[in-house]
Amino acid sequence: MVPLEAEDSTLVVADVGATPAGEGARRRRRLRRGGTRLPWVSGGIIVLFVLTGAIGPFFAPYHPEHIDLMNSLKPPVLFGGTSDHILGTDQLGRDVLSRLIHGARVSLLVALAVVVIAGLVGVAIAVIAGYRGGRLDAFLMRATDATMAFPVLLLAIVVVGVFGPSTRNVIIILAFAGWASYARVLRSEVISIKTNDFVTMARTMGGGGRWIVRRHILPNILPTLLVLVSLQLGIAIIAEGSLSFLGIGVPPPAPSWGGMLADGRSQLTRAWWLPTFPGLALSLTVLAANMLGDWLRVFNDPTTRR
Amino acid sequence: MTAATVLEVRGLQTVYFQGEQTVPAVRGIDLTIAAGEATALVGESGSGKSTAALSVMRLITPPIGTVTGGVARLAGRNLFELDPKAMRHVLLHDIGYVPQDPTTALDPLFTIRTQIAEAATTSSSRREQDELIVSLLDRLGVNDAAARLKAYPHEFSGGMRQRVAIAIALAKDPQLLIADEPTTALDVTTQLGILRLLDELRRERHLAVLFVTHDLAVARLVCQRVAVMYAGLVVEAGPIQTVLSTPRHPYTRALLDADPGLAEAPRTQLRAIPGQPPPLNDLPPGCPFAPRCPLAEEACTRAIPPTETFGEVSVRCIKAGDAA
Numbered sequence: 302m303v304p305l306e307a308e309d310s311t312l313v314v315a316d317v318g319a320t321p322a323g324e325g326a327r328r329r330r331r332l333r334r335g336g337t338r339l340p341w342v343s344g345g346i347i348v349l350f351v352l353t354g355a356i357g358p359f360f361a362p363y364h365p366e367h368i369d370l371m372n373s374l375k376p377p378v379l380f381g382g383t384s385d386h387i388l389g390t391d392q393l394g395r396d397v398l399s400r401l402i403h404g405a406r407v408s409l410l411v412a413l414a415v416v417v418i419a420g421l422v423g424v425a426i427a428v429i430a431g432y433r434g435g436r437l438d439a440f441l442m443r444a445t446d447a448t449m450a451f452p453v454l455l456l457a458i459v460v461v462g463v464f465g466p467s468t469r470n471v472i473i474i475l476a477f478a479g480w481a482s483y484a485r486v487l488r489s490e491v492i493s494i495k496t497n498d499f500v501t502m503a504r505t506m507g508g509g510g511r512w513i514v515r516r517h518i519l520p521n522i523l524p525t526l527l528v529l530v531s532l533q534l535g536i537a538i539i540a541e542g543s544l545s546f547l548g549i550g551v552p553p554p555a556p557s558w559g560g561m562l563a564d565g566r567s568q569l570t571r572a573w574w575l576p577t578f579p580g581l582a583l584s585l586t587v588l589a590a591n592m593l594g595d596w597l598r599v600f601n602d603p604t605t606r607r
Numbered sequence: 608m609t610a611a612t613v614l615e616v617r618g619l620q621t622v623y624f625q626g627e628q629t630v631p632a633v634r635g636i637d638l639t640i641a642a643g644e645a646t647a648l649v650g651e652s653g654s655g656k657s658t659a660a661l662s663v664m665r666l667i668t669p670p671i672g673t674v675t676g677g678v679a680r681l682a683g684r685n686l687f688e689l690d691p692k693a694m695r696h697v698l699l700h701d702i703g704y705v706p707q708d709p710t711t712a713l714d715p716l717f718t719i720r721t722q723i724a725e726a727a728t729t730s731s732s733r734r735e736q737d738e739l740i741v742s743l744l745d746r747l748g749v750n751d752a753a754a755r756l757k758a759y760p761h762e763f764s765g766g767m768r769q770r771v772a773i774a775i776a777l778a779k780d781p782q783l784l785i786a787d788e789p790t791t792a793l794d795v796t797t798q799l800g801i802l803r804l805l806d807e808l809r810r811e812r813h814l815a816v817l818f819v820t821h822d823l824a825v826a827r828l829v830c831q832r833v834a835v836m837y838a839g840l841v842v843e844a845g846p847i848q849t850v851l852s853t854p855r856h857p858y859t860r861a862l863l864d865a866d867p868g869l870a871e872a873p874r875t876q877l878r879a880i881p882g883q884p885p886p887l888n889d890l891p892p893g894c895p896f897a898p899r900c901p902l903a904e905e906a907c908t909r910a911i912p913p914t915e916t917f918g919e920v921s922v923r924c925i926k927a928g929d930a931a
Binding site for chain 2: 433434435436437496497498499501502504505506507509516517520521
């Protein structure tokens with residue numbers, strides 16, 4: 302049988318002699334590589350977050366902006382409150398759980414839009430710069446440096462000052478601040494893939510630049526892109542929360558985790574649940590996104606991949 | 608040789624762009640390869656041999672570099688004058704390429720069947736393709752080829768991957784096979800197997816082969832003709848037996864003396880060539896080998912020596928007539 306080479310030595314032994322079994326067996330082997338298991342906890346939190354954002358509002362017990370001054374500052378159910386308001390109410394009597402659920406939608410929307418827009422721009426720039434090289438590459442990378450050096454907060458204050466706060470502006474600000482990381486990381490990835498002989502082979506078959514990018518470059522940067530996306534998702538959620546916390550993000554009365562945190566801060570001594578629950582939601586989601594990213598990174602490590 | 612000329616290169620010049628500078632990598636080389644004949648392009652790293660091979664396929668393009676002069680005729684057609692579409696057609700059908708490093712020659716994300724099928728454009732149906740691919744792989748010594756069509760590159764060893772890469776090159780049914788150091792990355796036993804295979808394929812398919820290598824011993828094993836490159840010039844070219852037995856250019860002689868497999872008397876001290884090849888962005892005006900040449904005299908440093916012919920051998924050295 303074919304001798305194993307050194308780089309394959311970390312693979313499961315079953316890979317050696319066996320001719321390829323079905324896709325299923327291959328996938329199962331892949332999942333075990335590098336000693337990592339599926340990240341059930343972080344993956345579960347992310348799934349829960351996405352589900353909550355997507356369909357949660359249909360199940361929320363109250364309208365998030367429904368004011369009920371008779372029931373203001375009710376504590377959560379296990380701390381002297383009633384099951385009418387499981388996570389209590391704020392100073393205007395709005396249901397914290399409902400606001401949290403609707404806030405998830407805002408966070409999800411912003412995070413997804415930012416990741417998609419920044420990701421598309423970043424990938425496009427990375428591929429153009431990395432594949433074409435030369436002066437265009439130098440120019441695009443200096444533009445990337447400039448963007449990375451630009452203080453996001455300053456940009457946010459200027460944009461909001463000029464155009465006023467809105468969810469759309471938050472997305473634009475964060476997408477502008479985010480694309481550079483994709484461009485930077487993926488460009489070097491593109492360059493390293495470009496030097497592989499299979500790209501030369503494709504060129505000797507008459508493959509043009511676009512075809513090679515679609516066929517070889519993009520699929521090969523996908524693993525790295527996935528890791529980036531999961532990390533950037535966390536960053537975008539935090540950033541949206543920070544902007545809303547500072548009052549230059551999603552404008553009230555629309556519920557957002559960062560905004561709830563900011564409003565609840567002043568009530569910390571009287572109603573600890575107001576800042577605690579949105580803070581917890583924010584931390585857990587971002588932690589989960591980062592853990593998922595870490596797992597993806599290990600999972601896609603080249604020493605365990607090829 | 609009476610066979611038809613497949614590849615004819617005349618005065619090929621290629622430069623690389625380095626910032627504002629252009630660095631000459633190939634400075635006017637001639638090559639002729641007939642059907643069923645293998646020509647070795649030999650030289651050390653940086654001599655321009657790979658660049659020459661890639662230039663013929665028009666793969667040195669801005670912003671990396673560009674071909675600045677010469678012609679490359681494949682079966683009579685000047686490749687440098689073809690429009691992009693015609694050139695793509697030539698690349699897809701007429702020129703097979705075997706790369707240096709089998710570990711990166713195949714895209715890890717696709718099965719080998721997919722990757723060979725991309726080149727097998729002549730067969731129409733999937734089954735026809737499968738048959739062609741299996742017969743190719745069988746011929747190339749891949750065991751149990753039919754069962755391994757759906758395997759991924761990482762399931763193959765280096766030697767087997769190189770066989771798959773050769774299969775991709777041959778699936779086009781090309782007239783010309785360009786092999787760029789195809790065995791450099793392989794261990795010695797595997798190397799021999801691949802070399803034998805290439806030699807057999809050349810005979811069977813009447814292929815013209817351009818074999819880029821730095822190893823004269825390897826060249827002697829599979830090639831009938833040799834062109835020795837130094838600093839972008841072909842310094843000596845001719846039938847390989849003649850060139851290796853009676854080298855006329857001092858560089859060829861020095862290469863032979865430095866090669867343990869070819870040195871005249873075994874177990875004698877090998878002679879290293881003193882000095883380094885000249886940097887391509889600062890080439891001397893005369894013979895590029897003059898600074899390292901034991902025979903060099905003042906005249907050598909003034910102009911690049913013209914090509915002189917001695918029978919079938921052509922040499923760029925003003926002292927070539929004195930030798931042999």
